[in-house]
Amino acid sequence: MQTRLHINGDDHQLDADARTTLLDALRNHLGLTGSKKGCDHGQCGACTVLVNGRRINSCLTLACMHDGDEIVTIEGLGAPGRLSALQQAFVHHDGFQCGYCTPGQICSATAMLEEIEAGWPSHVTSDVSGKAELTVDEISERMSGNLCRCSAYPNIVDAIMEVGKGRRG
Amino acid sequence: MTPFDYTRASSPAEASRLGREGATFIAGGTNLLDLMKLEIMTPDRLVDISRLELDGIDRTGDGGLRIGAMVRNSDLAADAIVRKHYPMLAKALLAGASGQLRNKATTGGNLLQRTRCYYFYDTAMPCNKREPGSGCQAIGGVTRLHAIFGASEHCIATHPSDMAVALRALDARVEIEGADGAVRNVGLDEFYRLPGDTPHIESILAPGDLITSVILPPPEEGRQTYRKVRDRASYAFALVSVAGRIRMEGGRIARAGFAFGGVAPRPWRDRDFEATLEGNEPSPALFERAADALVANASTHGDNAFKVPLLKRTAQAVLTELTES
Ligand SMILES: Cc1cc2nc3c(=O)[nH]c(=O)nc-3n(C[C@H](O)[C@H](O)[C@H](O)COP(=O)(O)OP(=O)(O)OC[C@H]3O[C@@H](n4cnc5c(N)ncnc54)[C@H](O)[C@@H]3O)c2cc1C
Ligand code: SF4
Numbered sequence: 001m002q003t004r005l006h007i008n009g010d011d012h013q014l015d016a017d018a019r020t021t022l023l024d025a026l027r028n029h030l031g032l033t034g035s036k037k038g039c040d041h042g043q044c045g046a047c048t049v050l051v052n053g054r055r056i057n058s059c060l061t062l063a064c065m066h067d068g069d070e071i072v073t074i075e076g077l078g079a080p081g082r083l084s085a086l087q088q089a090f091v092h093h094d095g096f097q098c099g100y101c102t103p104g105q106i107c108s109a110t111a112m113l114e115e116i117e118a119g120w121p122s123h124v125t126s127d128v129s130g131k132a133e134l135t136v137d138e139i140s141e142r143m144s145g146n147l148c149r150c151s152a153y154p155n156i157v158d159a160i161m162e163v164g165k166g167r168r169g
Numbered sequence: 170m171t172p173f174d175y176t177r178a179s180s181p182a183e184a185s186r187l188g189r190e191g192a193t194f195i196a197g198g199t200n201l202l203d204l205m206k207l208e209i210m211t212p213d214r215l216v217d218i219s220r221l222e223l224d225g226i227d228r229t230g231d232g233g234l235r236i237g238a239m240v241r242n243s244d245l246a247a248d249a250i251v252r253k254h255y256p257m258l259a260k261a262l263l264a265g266a267s268g269q270l271r272n273k274a275t276t277g278g279n280l281l282q283r284t285r286c287y288y289f290y291d292t293a294m295p296c297n298k299r300e301p302g303s304g305c306q307a308i309g310g311v312t313r314l315h316a317i318f319g320a321s322e323h324c325i326a327t328h329p330s331d332m333a334v335a336l337r338a339l340d341a342r343v344e345i346e347g348a349d350g351a352v353r354n355v356g357l358d359e360f361y362r363l364p365g366d367t368p369h370i371e372s373i374l375a376p377g378d379l380i381t382s383v384i385l386p387p388p389e390e391g392r393q394t395y396r397k398v399r400d401r402a403s404y405a406f407a408l409v410s411v412a413g414r415i416r417m418e419g420g421r422i423a424r425a426g427f428a429f430g431g432v433a434p435r436p437w438r439d440r441d442f443e444a445t446l447e448g449n450e451p452s453p454a455l456f457e458r459a460a461d462a463l464v465a466n467a468s469t470h471g472d473n474a475f476k477v478p479l480l481k482r483t484a485q486a487v488l489t490e491l492t493e494s
Binding site for chain 1: 170172173175177197198199202206215217219246247249252253256260263267269270273402404
């Protein structure tokens with residue numbers, strides 16, 4: 001199957017079996033190994049990437065379904081010397097131990113802050129028709145699709161809180 | 170995964186036609202690909218319906234709401250009309266899966282997601298749903314997740330959707346385009362089939378039938394909510410859930426619409442429960458009577474016996490929340 005993917009600003013032409021997931025395309029065909037394979041069943045969030053600006057589990061979607069889509073992986077968010085605000089905050093707050101879940105956490109948090117800004121409610125928002133506040137409970141609920149087996153959660157939340165607050169001014 | 174051919178449908182009609190020829194639809198893919206990786210589902214042809222223009226949320230002529238089959242769960246939960254007029258639906262969606270999954274999951278795919286029965290997922294085990302006629306390993310096995318209503322001696326699995334429970338309490342209808350091009354719509358009660366002796370057949374859909382939208386009647390006044398009880402505070406399937414709405418008139422319950430999740434092969438509705446409530450003044454004694462009526466016909470299978478008291482208490486808690494001043 002021929003598939004055109006725009007990844008981190010570059011055009012890629014993928015020639016792969018239809019069974020290839022977006023995650024396997026990124027890691028095994030295109031050499032972008034920042035996105036991680038944890039459970040491979042949408043349960044852990046280590047494979048989270050942004051597709052057309054939205055966070056998804058790249059393990060539970062086929063690469064061929066994304067012909068023409070705009071994809072951003074952890075490599076596209078920043079690099080040593082030009083870290084994104086969230087990448088910087090994860091370093092500052094020590095938001096990881098082994099680091100395996102970190103690319104997924106950061107991609108997920110990047111889109112999650114946009115979702116709050118767009119006014120999306122969550123399971124813990126007291127009034128679903130109102131506006132959500134940036135609280136520890138909101139961040140924890142909205143990040144529940146990203147597991148961290150080292151349990152660095154308090155520091156992950158601190159890092160996200162710092163960037164979220166900065167954005168809200 | 171076993172190999173398959175992949176086609177992207179350019180219209181609902183094309184999708185239906187390929188479906189009738191034996192192809193399987195893929196929308197968000199979050200349930201189907203999970204099952205294909207485990208070779209629980211092994212389609213040899215996939216039709217990608219994810220780009221069909223069935224992604225609108227529009228008012229209907231009578232003031233109801235038409236939700237396209239391809240609307241993502243996250244967009245539906247964030248929709249202003251849904252949040253204001255059908256809040257139990259927004260709450261049910263937000264209680265399900267994760268932010269990433271809701272960005273992919275579609276209205277149609279969510280309705281048709283398959284059970285989370287452990288034995289259905291374990292291809293080394295007999296399972297009538299996965300392999301008709303092979304037996305049911307859950308009966309006599311570990312049944313913590315299993316049904317207390319509507320099951321049969323062939324299958325005791327539950328339907329795992331949160332969204333569908335709220336849709337059932339809201340009297341939603343499912344619009345279907347058949348392979349012959351005819352469009353029909355059916356209530357959610359008729360849409361899902363109980364297992365009987367064919368637990369592998371879960372809905373009335375025939376090959377090629379494409380869900381095009383879900384239609385909600387005009388919003389009713391009153392209060393509504395969705396409450397989900399699970400093993401973790403987030404990101405876990407329901408043990409028990411309650412979607413409820415109540416309209417009061419002169420201090421009495423004029424109308425009650427309830428559906429229950431995690432307890433049956435489809436979102437469960439019980440007219441006796443609603444009838445016990447309607448016309449009466451809310452009180453703890455009334456709620457207890459209604460909850461007793463609800464579980465009167467429950468049948469348990471060992472591990473899942475806890476669902477009877479849990480369902481009763483959750484229903485009573487929701488009734489209290491919806492009627493307290
Ligand atoms: C880790 C995890 C946790 C989850 N937790 C929850 C939870 O707590 N609560 C909950 O409710 N759900 C939960 N889910 C399930 C999730 O909601 C479903 O996977 C999702 O809604 C399925 O939608 P989809 O569009 O991805 O479906 P797909 O996987 O694309 O399709 C599912 C089925 O529907 C059929 N289909 C899809 N669209 C149509 C259509 N328009 N017409 C006819 N047939 C169609 C497909 O052929 C397929 O058989 C969870 C899933 C995962 C992976
Ligand atoms: S309960 Fe149903 S799904 Fe589970 S093993 Fe028995 S037949 Fe299979």
